[in-house]
Each structure stands twice: as C-alpha cells, then as structure tokens.
Amino acid sequence: MHLATVEAIRRACQVQALALAASYSLQYDKNSSQLTPTQNLGLWKAIVLPHFLQNLWYIQSGTDIKKLQTSLNLSLARALHVYGDHTAFLANTGISPLQLTKYVHLAQLHFRLTMTRPETLPALLFKKLNTSSPLSHMHTTTLDYHIRHATHAFK
Amino acid sequence: MASRPTKNRERAFRNMMRKIISDLWKGQLHNAAQTPSEQPLGRKSSYIHIARDNLQRLDLFKPAQFLHTPHNQLPLLRLRTQSTSYISTHFHLSNTLTYTPYVERYCSSCLPLQIFGNEAHTLLHCPHSSPLAQPAIHSLMLNLRRFDLWAWATYTDTPKVAMLLRSIPPKLDRQHEMVWVLITFPTCTQLIYSFNLSLVLPNPLSSSLPPSPPLSCPRLHHMIFTAKYVRVRLTNIKCFFLTFVTQDGLYTAFSHPLPPSHMEPGNASYASRATSYPRQ
Numbered sequence: 001m002h003l004a005t006v007e008a009i010r011r012a013c014q015v016q017a018l019a020l021a022a023s024y025s026l027q028y029d030k031n032s033s034q035l036t037p038t039q040n041l042g043l044w045k046a047i048v049l050p051h052f053l054q055n056l057w058y059i060q061s062g063t064d065i066k067k068l069q070t071s072l073n074l075s076l077a078r079a080l081h082v083y084g085d086h087t088a089f090l091a092n093t094g095i096s097p098l099q100l101t102k103y104v105h106l107a108q109l110h111f112r113l114t115m116t117r118p119e120t121l122p123a124l125l126f127k128k129l130n131t132s133s134p135l136s137h138m139h140t141t142t143l144d145y146h147i148r149h150a151t152h153a154f155k
Numbered sequence: 156m157a158s159r160p161t162k163n164r165e166r167a168f169r170n171m172m173r174k175i176i177s178d179l180w181k182g183q184l185h186n187a188a189q190t191p192s193e194q195p196l197g198r199k200s201s202y203i204h205i206a207r208d209n210l211q212r213l214d215l216f217k218p219a220q221f222l223h224t225p226h227n228q229l230p231l232l233r234l235r236t237q238s239t240s241y242i243s244t245h246f247h248l249s250n251t252l253t254y255t256p257y258v259e260r261y262c263s264s265c266l267p268l269q270i271f272g273n274e275a276h277t278l279l280h281c282p283h284s285s286p287l288a289q290p291a292i293h294s295l296m297l298n299l300r301r302f303d304l305w306a307w308a309t310y311t312d313t314p315k316v317a318m319l320l321r322s323i324p325p326k327l328d329r330q331h332e333m334v335w336v337l338i339t340f341p342t343c344t345q346l347i348y349s350f351n352l353s354l355v356l357p358n359p360l361s362s363s364l365p366p367s368p369p370l371s372c373p374r375l376h377h378m379i380f381t382a383k384y385v386r387v388r389l390t391n392i393k394c395f396f397l398t399f400v401t402q403d404g405l406y407t408a409f410s411h412p413l414p415p416s417h418m419e420p421g422n423a424s425y426a427s428r429a430t431s432y433p434r435q
Contacts, residue, residue, distance in 0.1 A: 037229050038222055082229060084236025084245075088202035091184065091210060092235060094218040100180055104172045111168045116161045 004055050005064040009071045012051040016075050019043050037080055041093055044079040049095070056098060057105045060146060069098045110147045177215040184210060197257050198237040201244065201273065204313055206235065209322040220336050221321045230347045234274075235320055241284070241350060243272025275312040278319055287353055291319060291346040298338055299324065302331060319346060 023043065027034045035043070052072050059065060072095075073086040082089060090097065096104075113123040130148065188203035203210070209219065221228055237245045244260045262272030264283040270276060278288045295318055296307040304324055307315070318324050321343045323332050 036227065037232065038218070041218065041222070080229065080232070082233050082236055082238060084233060084238030085198040085202055087184070087187070087199045088206070088236040089232075091180075091202075091206070091215065092219045092222065092232060094214075094216050096176060096180055096216060097183075100176050100183075103179075104169065104176055107172050108165065108169055112165060115168075116164055 001055070001059045001061065002064055005059060005061075005068055008051050008054065008068065012048050012071065012075055015051060016044075016048045016079065019047055019079065040080055044076065045095075048075055048079070052098065053101060053105070056102050057109060057146070059102075065098055065102070072098065106147045113147075173214060173216050180215050181210055198245065202235070202237055205274065205317050205320065206322060208314070208317060208325055220332075221340075224340060226344065228344075230351050231321060231343065234347060234350075239350075242274055242277050244274070274316045274320075278316055279312060284350070284353075287349050288319060288346060291342045294342040295319070295339065298335070302327060302335065319343065 023035050023040055049072075052068055056068075059068070073089070076089065076093065076095065077083050077086075080093075113120075113126045117123055118127070126147075184203050188200045188207075212219075221231060233239050234242075239245050243262050244257060246260060247254060249255045258271070260272055261269045262276055262281055264281055265272070270281075272281075277284050279285055292307065292315075299305070299307055302324075304326060310318075310325075314325060318339075321336070321339060323335060327335060
C-alpha cells in the first residue's frame with residue numbers, strides 16, 4: 001500500500017493548493033470577507049482531510065502511517081498559518097492522530113460486517129474465515145487481523 | 156443502498172467509538188507529559204501541562220471552545236501551540252542557528268540573568284512583560300470571586316497560565332463553563348493582542364529611522380518597556396535601543412548613542428526606569 005500512501009499525499013497537496021487559492025480569492029470578493037480560522041479549518045476538513053482518511057484501513061505499514069501523519073500535520077499548519085507543536089495543534093483543532101482514526105474505521109468496519117449487514121458476501125467470508133482462528137494464528141498483513149486487533153485495543 | 160436505520164446504527168456506533176478513542180487519546184497525551192521531574196522537558200509536555208484541564212473535555216474530536224468564537228483567534232492558537240515569537244521556550248534555534256536545549260532557553264528580556272523563559276515566567280514573573288498581564292489577572296480575580304471559586308493567589312503557576320490562555324478554571328461547574336468562556340473572552344483576547352503588539356520587537360535597522368518620541372513627554376514616563384544595545388546589521392554600529400508601549404497599543408523605538416544612565420534627566424526623565432545592559 002506504499003503507492004496508495006504516496007498517491008494520497010499527492011492528491012492532498014493538490015487539493016490543499018485549491019483550498020488556499022479559494023481562501024485567498026475570498027478576501028477580494030465584494031460579497032465576502034477574509035475567512036475566519038474556523039471557516040478555514042472547516043474548508044480544510046471538507047476537501048483535504050478525506051484524502052488522508054480515504055484508504056486508511058488498508059494501510060498497514062507503520063512507516064506509511066507516520067508519513068501520512070507528517071504530511072497531514074504540515075498541511076494543517078499551512079492551512080491555518082500556525083506552525084507550532086503538532087500534538088497541541090491537533091488537540092486544539094479536534095483532529096485525532098491517524099493511528100487512532102484507523103482504529104475507529106476498523107472497528108466501524110467490524111460492526112458493519114458483524115452487526116448491521118451480516119448477510120452480505122464480505123460479511124459471510126469474514127465470519128467463515130475468522131471465527132475459528134485465534135488472533136495469534138492470523139497473518140499480520142491481512143485486513144482481518146487489523147480489524148480484530150483494533151477491536152482488542154478497545155477492550 | 157443501506158436503509159436508514161442501518162446508517163443510524165453505524166453513526167451511533169461511530170459516535171460511541173469517538174468517546175472511547177478520546178479516552179485513549181487523553182491517555183496518550185498524559186503519558187507523553189509524564190516526566191521524572193515535574194518540570195516539562197519540551198514544548199509538547201509544556202502544552203499538556205498547561206492544557207491539562209482543557210483536555211478533559213468529553214469529545215476531543217471537536218475543536219476547542221475558544222475556536223468557536225467568530226473573531227480571529229489565531230494569536231491565541233499560536234500561543235497555545237507554542238509558536239509565538241515572544242516566549243523564549245518556543246524558539247528551538249538560537250541567533251547562531253544552532254539548536255538550543257529546552258531547559259537552556261532563557262528569557263531574552265532578563266539576560267544576563269539565566270531565567271527559564273517559559274509561559275509562566277513571561278506572563279506572571281518577568282519584570283518586563285508581566286505588567287502587561289496585570290489587567291487580565293485583575294479581571295480574572297473578579298470573575299473567580301463571582302463564580303465562588305478559589306482565590307487567584309491559591310493557584311499554582313500552571314493553572315494561572317491556563318486561565319490566562321482561556322482554559323476553564325478547576326472546580327468550575329459544567330453549567331457555568333459557557334458563561335465563563337464568554338466573560339473571559341475579551342480579557343484574554345486583549346491580553347494576547349497586547350503581548351503581540353508590545354513584545355514583538357521591531358527590526359533594529361528600521362528603529363534607527365524617525366519618528367522618535369518626544370523625550371520630555373510625561374505620558375511616556377511609565378510606559379518604557381525595554382532598553383538594550385543592538386548592532387545595526389549593515390553599518391555594524393552599536394547603538395542604544397528603546398522600546399515604548401503607548402496607551403493606544405502602538406509601539407515605537409529609537410536609537411541613541413548613549414545609555415540611559417548617561418542621559419540628562421531633563422532630556423529623558425523616564426530613562427532611569429529602563430533596564431540597561433552592558434555594552435558587549
């Protein structure tokens with residue numbers, strides 16, 4: 001999934017340039033004024049953040065997650081023009097670290113496969129392949145392993 | 156396409172997970188802030204020490220409350236995220252572009268005394284900058300009394316700094332939190348802007364240019380802020396540099412070849428109040 005990470009970062013950079021251009025051009029619009037930090041943050045969350053979160057549950061390498069996180073930190077700092085400590089910045093703006101967001105996504109996928117849509121083909125395959133084998137017997141690169149690993153993290 | 160109840164169940168599950176993840180996140184932050192000694196060892200742990208009460212909010216996935224106001228809160232966000240230009244611990248590079256360890260980031264206004272220049276020192280103890288925080292402290296003291304909370308003097312430095320940076324005071328009822336945020340909003344905003352205007356020193360080269368303030372002006376008697384020698388970059392000449400804080404929030408500066416102690420009292424009656432530094 002390394003290529004997916006690189007592609008996500010490239011697309012996020014591309015879209016961020018668009019967001020900055022929109023924010024800049026609004027300063028000179030007759031009917032609007034300069035965006036407030038909250039509006040800038042909302043714009044960034046709407047069009048840049050989804051590129052970082054889109055394929056997050058498939059990315060298994062810790063290095064790739066760190067690379068995505070670094071890119072996200074820089075992108076957010078550029079959007080708001082605040083270049084402080086990243087941990088403080090994320091906590092103030094309400095954007096969780098990607099590793100934790102990945103846990104949410106995987107737990108949500110697990111909920112979907114086991115509770116809300118158990119009759120679908122992916123859910124049947126998930127049930128057939130995973131109920132019998134313990135976590136230690138599963139291969140660490142599979143999505144099923146990471147789903148169950150995430151659900152174990154909450155217990 | 157998923158039916159509406161299915162979507163609602165997934166959304167409810169996601170919201171429930173967010174609370175659990177918020178707790179995990181808080182745990183990570185508190186672990187990052189734990190140091191063998193109580194003294195913070197970096198910008199991250201310093202932030203977590205100051206914002207400890209603020210991080211107790213139920214859902215960390217929402218922006219902090221001070222960002223919800225329609226006014227520009229970027230100066231406060233910069234101060235809270237440790238990226239200002241007037242607190243010494245926020246600089247990781249020295250003048251010679253070498254890395255300075257966190258514990259050796261001394262207050263630049265108090266040199267040659269080596270005093271750790273963190274937020275608590277700058278806002279509460281520094282003889283040069285702490286007077287700017289006095290109006291805000293006075294207002295917070297009144298508000299603490301109004302909400303029947305502990306007196307200002309009973310708090311340690313960290314909660315005091317947190318309150319100055321618009322955090323909720325300890326032991327405040329949850330029903331009063333929004334009122335506190337609204338009441339303290341003008342006070343804290345004024346404090347941050349006064350720090351921004353006063354403590355960001357102008358370029359020394361531009362300081363040698365007019366206008367210079369009238370020397371015998373009585374209004375400037377109590378407003379002198381700092382005085383030090385600087386080296387003008389292009390001409391390589393050392394000159395004396397004074398910074399003033401005026402009542403309307405503007406600042407100006409001028410250079411003089413003599414230190415304040417050599418000035419005639421008639422010309423500069425305020426000069427004796429300035430802190431002078433030896434010629435380097």
